[in-house]
Structure formats: structure tokens, C-alpha cells
Amino acid sequence: MHASYGCRHAGACCSSGWAIALEREKVDAIQLLRADRGWLLPAPGAPTEVAGVIAYGRGGRCVFHRDGCEIQRASGHDALPSACQHFPREVLIDPRGIFVTLSHYCPTAADLLFEHHGPVEIVAGPPAVPGGTPEGLNAVDVLPPLLTGSMLMDHEGYAAWEAHMVQTLTTRDTRSPEEALAILDGQVKSLQRWRPGKSPLADAVRNLRDDCADTAIPEPFVSVTFFPVVKRLLAAHAFASWMAYQGNGLPSVVRKLHLTLATLRMEVAGLRDRACGPLTASALKDAIRQTDLQLVHLADRDHLARRLSGWV
Ligand code: SF4
Structure with missing residues (x-):
């Protein structure tokens, strides 16, 4: 997309x-x-x-x-x-390669969320930063993301989880963003029970079931028409996530997705306070742009990572 x-x-x-x-x-x-x-x-x-x-x-x-x-x-x-x-590229560099997602504060990047049709996949892209040298979070010489507080993932396992998040967030158009996140919550807990020795972590990721966590799922705040758009936004935050390295790994990445959805919910509520009637695509685009302005460009991302990891 x-x-x-x-x-x-x-x-x-x-x-x-x-x-x-x-x-x-x-x-x-x-x-x-x-x-x-x-x-x-x-x-x-x-x-x-x-x-x-x-x-x-x-x-x-x-x-x-x-x-x-x-x-x-x-x-x-x-x-x-x-x-x-x-701009608007967000770059993560780790031993697997160079990964690029986009900030949807850029109106063109936000439009791509609405314009996309068909499946969303992680693909080899064009040059990461045309005409320039990619810079971003450089995690080449650091340990891989944490699975639990005391166990690291391997990069193959993390790549499988990244692809799994993108797939869970972008299939089943009628599944709400809230339900998709509840599924990922449950799957994080399930994956954290994996132990080395029997089969690779990547296989455990591929064998995860699509069951929902047994927690109450919040009511969606957008109509089903916009579920795919909001879930594509979440998928863009799940991929190339700095939080995997800045926070405490897997749980922090998924908490960041919850924060993204909560921020968007507040932005949409603010728009609704100012305008009557159903949410339009143009208003949702504005809310998405403001969400990424706050989370990608204005937030202190180190502090955010510490908060999402329960360190402060
Ligand atoms: S691309 Fe950069 S240098 Fe060119 S007008 Fe925009 S902000 Fe200024």
C-alpha cells in the first residue's frame, strides 16, 4: 500500500x-x-x-x-x-535490512490508506530514501527484540511476527480494528509461552490461532466502511516499528498499536464535537494526519517507549 x-x-x-x-x-x-x-x-x-x-x-x-x-x-x-x-519515511535498520514505513501526516501517504485495494504484504520496495542515505533507528548492533522480560526473539521469529501483525490487521475487512488488536493481545500472551528446544519461534508464530482474547472488546468508533483504512494505519505502525527495540519488545509494539488507535479515537471524537453528521472520509483523513503528527513527529519517542514498557 x-x-x-x-x-x-x-x-x-x-x-x-x-x-x-x-x-x-x-x-x-x-x-x-x-x-x-x-x-x-x-x-x-x-x-x-x-x-x-x-x-x-x-x-x-x-x-x-x-x-x-x-x-x-x-x-x-x-x-x-x-x-x-x-519525509514521510520512517526508517528502521536492523540486521535483517532496511525497513520503511510512512508517516500519514503527509496527506499523500494518508491518501494511500484510502486508495489501496487488495491484500497488504511486506514487499521489497523502491530505494529506501531516493537520492539520500537512509537514516532512522539503527538497531544493527543491538540485541533483537524481547519476547518476554527475560527472553529475546531471534530475527527470523520477529520477522514472522511482523508479517503476522500486518496480515491480522489487514485481512477480514469486516473485523473491527478493536477486535484485531484483541486478537494480537491474546497471541502475544500465547507466544510468550514458547520455549526454545522444540521448534523455531517463527513456526510458533505461523501456528498462532485467530482466537480473540477473553477480554471485552471496545465498540468500534468508525463504521465498517472505514475498518480497512484504520487497520491499514495500524499495520503501518506495526511494520518497521522502532518500539520493538526502544521498548520491551513484543508487548510494547502491540501497546503502541493500542495507543495509535486511542489517539485516532480522540481525534475523531474532537472532529465530531465540531461537526454534526456521520464521519466522512475527509474528516477521517484529517484525524489520521493529526494522529501521526502527534505520535511520529511531536512525541518524545524515548519517553513514550519507557511509558509503554512500564519503566516510568
Ligand atoms: S522540500 Fe524541504 S527545502 Fe523544499 S520547500 Fe519543502 S521544506 Fe523547504
Whole structure:
């Protein structure tokens, strides 16, 4: 559902008032577009490879955003600051490879959740960050995700669980997002009873049953028409999840999915307070964008991981 992503110049990332760090080696090419140096502001305390941050004007709009990005138009994607090359990509790098999911704060990425038809699978994608070097959570030299508080998974087992989450969240269109998460809750508990010696963890994942946990399942807050859209959002958060490494592994990943759904529920409730009538696709898209703005871009993700792991 994300593999076809390409910037449609919606401009959300260029008008959010974010400090866009610029790497030193890109300054000269961009300077050719400007007579003065007012477009580059100092960034005290930034890493040495950063020359400064790009200025923004009224409404938090980047000074290069004029009917699209001037830099990209003049010099191509390679000339963009690394932050702009990455957005809306969320990158996880671990010994298995480089994994990319998208932030749906980007309106184009959010549209893909609505436009997709057919199954959702983990696929080999295009270059992770076109024109740039993928950066994100680098978990290459750390231990694999935890299965329980005292047992690690192997990477093959975690890959099977990642694929399993995506499948559980995106099959059965009439299954509510709440029910899908309840199933994953039960399956985490079941998987945590696995012990080494008999069969690989990946096999145990593949043999999980689709039973629901014996807890009460909350009422859905969107109509069945939007179940697939909301579950695709959850699947995008399940894949390439930093929480697998930042938190306490499997339980933290699923708790983060609950947090995503709860945040979306609050955003939808806020919209309903302001407008009467049934939830529209456009309103749901706005709620999804605000959800990812908070969880992907504004939240202190280390702190979030500690909270979701019960460490603070
Ligand atoms: S440099 Fe270009 S892509 Fe980056 S924020 Fe500015 S206008 Fe947008």
C-alpha cells in the first residue's frame, strides 16, 4: 500500500514550521538560488555536519516553498536537505535490512490508506530514501527484540511476527480494528509461552490461532466502511516499528498499536464535537494526519517507549 509512494507536492512538510537542518555539503548548490544568505539560520548545538536550519516565513512555510520546492525544481531530489529527502519515511535498520514505513501526516501517504485495494504484504520496495542515505533507528548492533522480560526473539521469529501483525490487521475487512488488536493481545500472551528446544519461534508464530482474547472488546468508533483504512494505519505502525527495540519488545509494539488507535479515537471524537453528521472520509483523513503528527513527529519517542514498557 506504501510501495508506490511518490511526493505529490501537498506541501504539509514544507509548511509546518519545522526546523529543517541542512548539511554543509548542500549549502553551495542551494546558495545559487539566492542572492543573500538570509535563508540559512544558525543552529547552535547542532552536529558539526549541519550548516544551519532553513528559514521559514509566514504561516511556518519554508522560504523555498513556492508552488512546490524551488530546490527540487532547480537541482533535483539529491539537492534537498536530508530531512526533506526522508519525509514521510520512517526508517528502521536492523540486521535483517532496511525497513520503511510512512508517516500519514503527509496527506499523500494518508491518501494511500484510502486508495489501496487488495491484500497488504511486506514487499521489497523502491530505494529506501531516493537520492539520500537512509537514516532512522539503527538497531544493527543491538540485541533483537524481547519476547518476554527475560527472553529475546531471534530475527527470523520477529520477522514472522511482523508479517503476522500486518496480515491480522489487514485481512477480514469486516473485523473491527478493536477486535484485531484483541486478537494480537491474546497471541502475544500465547507466544510468550514458547520455549526454545522444540521448534523455531517463527513456526510458533505461523501456528498462532485467530482466537480473540477473553477480554471485552471496545465498540468500534468508525463504521465498517472505514475498518480497512484504520487497520491499514495500524499495520503501518506495526511494520518497521522502532518500539520493538526502544521498548520491551513484543508487548510494547502491540501497546503502541493500542495507543495509535486511542489517539485516532480522540481525534475523531474532537472532529465530531465540531461537526454534526456521520464521519466522512475527509474528516477521517484529517484525524489520521493529526494522529501521526502527534505520535511520529511531536512525541518524545524515548519517553513514550519507557511509558509503554512500564519503566516510568
Ligand atoms: S527545502 Fe523544499 S522540500 Fe524541504 S521544506 Fe523547504 S520547500 Fe519543502
